[in-house]
Amino acid sequence: MIKPCMQRRFVAVAAVLGWAGLSIQMYLILYSRWTLEASLVGGLMSFFSYFTVLSNTLVATVLTCAWTSRDSAARRWFLQPWVSSGVAVSIAVVGLAYSILLRHLWHPEGWQWIADELLHDVMPLLYFGYWWCCVAKGALRVRHIGLWLIYPLAYFAYVLLRGHLLAVYPYPFADVSKLGYPQVFINAGGLLTGFVLIALVLIGLDRWLVKAGNQRSL
Template identity: 65%
Template sequence: MTSRPTTFSAATVRTLCSWLAILGWSGLAIQLDLILMARWTSGASLLGGLVNYFGFFTILTNTLAAAVLTCQATRRDSAGRRFFLQPKVSSGICVSMIVVGVAYSLLLRNLWQPEGLQWLANELLHDVMPVLYALYWWWCVPKGALRIRHIGLWVLYPLVYFGYILLRGHLLGVYPYPFVDVDKLGYALTIMNASGILAGFIVVAVLVVGLDRWK
């Protein structure tokens, strides 16, 4: 049986999740505005900016996390709300959010020094929201429903994403992250790098399932 591992009232949970959702959507909105403004000032296609925006694993995963928090903050029942609040769904998103934060800190943080609004968006999407969403998962997601088999479903998300960025990169010559840039690294090293990240994803997933069973 599942149980809610928190003594917070339903109203308190909704209030907290409302604030978390606002933070999440704000980070996403700031980053989108920065990308579109850069495209606008350079005379590039805004549609291309949207494609570029949604080509980042960070953006996709933070969007999913913000959707979960928004659903948790509302009372109105819907098919979408029921889907996102399933423990196996919200927990899989938690795994991806943790990977976003860890991978950024280990692989990307030292490659650039963002400033101003870019720094703010960067911090919200890579540092703040992964931690806050993990805390949300710990305190507010019912425990006891996860099984090892769910990891197989969660792994489909990064696998499909990796296939997408390889296809997009082949067609457009643009890759979202330097460690999967086939033009510079070649397919062998790119696949090796992606496999390492996938292995880390699976380790985090196993830990999440273990914590779920323990709590």
């Protein structure tokens, strides 16, 4: 069992790294837009159009709520086990989808490499460690998967709408202009299937950890 003081330090470091990765990535996008004399507002819209950024923002928010002690309705909501666990599923999808589908498409260097590693590799692992050690177990049910799916489904609808209006897509597997709607929906179905499978694994781990804890207490 990890001591509370060690847990707090771990959560603090993870939260700082989460916000650092997001800050670096935002700076790089805005700086690129500035050098091209393009709209910075457009840069912000581009920044928040990525599932990676949105999911890492949720991760950093949950970790910050766990780190701080000031009570609020938002803090209580994010620290509910089913909410924190839903964020765990989303960030796991980020890490696995990037490694399987996107990592080979580019080779970032310098600060972009640091941001890339933080957002796609480091934070998924740190957040899983937080979920394993700090999130209360035993509250997850299969029905929670339906609630967790609202986020990726809403994101997919946003991507299609934004792409239709601006002809810009954040990910190549969602590029309707190149792949067409049938293939994009097939790709999305595959990702959603992966999301559900990861969710089922997480629920299974939740139940296993409860049983393991009960056996140790006997």
